[in-house]
Amino acid sequence: MPTLTLTGDAPADALLSDNAFALLIGMLLDQQIAMEVAFVGPLRLAERLGGELTPAAVAAADPEQLEALFREKPAIHRYPGSMAKRVHALATHLVEYHDGDAAAVWEDAATGDELYRRVAALPGYGDQKARIFVALLGKQCGVTPDGWREAAGDYGQDGYRSIADVTDPQTLAEVRAYKQARKAAAKAAASDG
Template sequence: MAGDAEPGPSIRIAQDQRADEVLSQDPFALLVGMLLDQQFPMERAFAAPATVLERFGTLDPAAVAAADPEEFARLCSVPPAIHRFPGSMAGRIQDVARIVVERYDGDAARIWTGAADGADLLRRLQALPGFGRQKAQIFTALVAKQLGVTPDGWQQAAGDYALTGFRSVADVVDPDSLQQVRAHKQQLKRAAKAATADG
C-alpha cells in the first residue's frame, strides 16, 4: 500500500487508537459498536469490535454468523467482557451478522451506501436486531456526519440527532466531544427523572 494513499475516514469514538482503526476500516465493526451502545459506556461499546476481532480472529459477518453460539458467547464474556450483558449481546451480534450476509452479501456498508433515501436507511437499520428507532436515527446521523453518507432526507430521518451540537455518539470526534455528549445524556436523564417525580 502506498505511503501517500488517502487515509480513510478516521472514527475516534473509542478513544483508543487500535479500536478506532478497526471502526474506521470495517463497516461491520461500526455497526456492532452501535449495537452495543446501550446501558454501557459509549467508548467501551465502540471499543468492543476490536476486542471481538482480537479474540475471534475476524469480523467477517459470514464467519461471525456461522460461529458456534456458545463458543462465541464465551469469547465475548471473557474479562474484559464486550458488554455488561455479553451473552445476550453475542447472540445479537450473530443475528445482525446473519442479516448482513443474507440481505447485503456480507457487506455491512451496503446498508447505508445502498439506501434510496434517509427514510429507506432508517427502515433498513430498524430491521436489524437491537436497533430501535432512536438507535437507527443516531446511526443515520453518525454515517452522515462522520462518513459523509448523506442520502436525501437524512436530516428528517435522523431528527434532532442531525443538528449541530453534542447530542449523541454521532458527534463524538475527540475526548472533549465525548465528555460533552456524556454531559448532555446525563442532563436528559436528570430531566426525565424530575418529570417522573413531578408526575
C-alpha cells in the same frame, strides 16, 4: 471512510473506520455501558476471533462459543449473553440480506428515509438506535442521501447529543453531559408526576 475517533483507543477507532461491520457492532453494543466502551467491543471481538471480524465469520460461529468470547475478561459487554446473541443475529442478517457486506446497508440508499428503514431493519436496532446510526453515517462517514438529517431526527441536528457527535475527548465529554442532563430532567419530571 474517514478516520473515526469515537473511543480514544487508536486501534479500536482504526477498526471502526475501516470495517463497516465493526461500526454496526459498536452501535449495537451501545446500551447499558459507556459509549466508548461499547465501540471498543468490536476490536476485542476481532482479537478473540483471531482477527477476522466479518459477518460471515460471526454468522458461522457457534453461538455458545461466541458467547464465551463475549464473557472472556474483560467482558465485551455488561450483558455478554444477550449481546453475543444480538451480534450473531446481526451477522446472520447481513449474510442473508446483504451478501455479508455490512456497508451495503447504506452504500446505495437513495433517500434518508430509505437509509433509516434499512438500518432500522437490522436485528437489535430500534428506532432511536437507527436514528443515531443514520446521524453518525451522515455527520462523520459522508453518507448523506437527501433527507438524512430529517431521518436522523434530533440526532441529525448540530450539537452534542450522541455518539454521532463524538470526534475527540472534548466532544465525548459534551455528549456525556448532555445525556446526564436529559436523564436528570426525566427523573425530575417523573418525581413531579
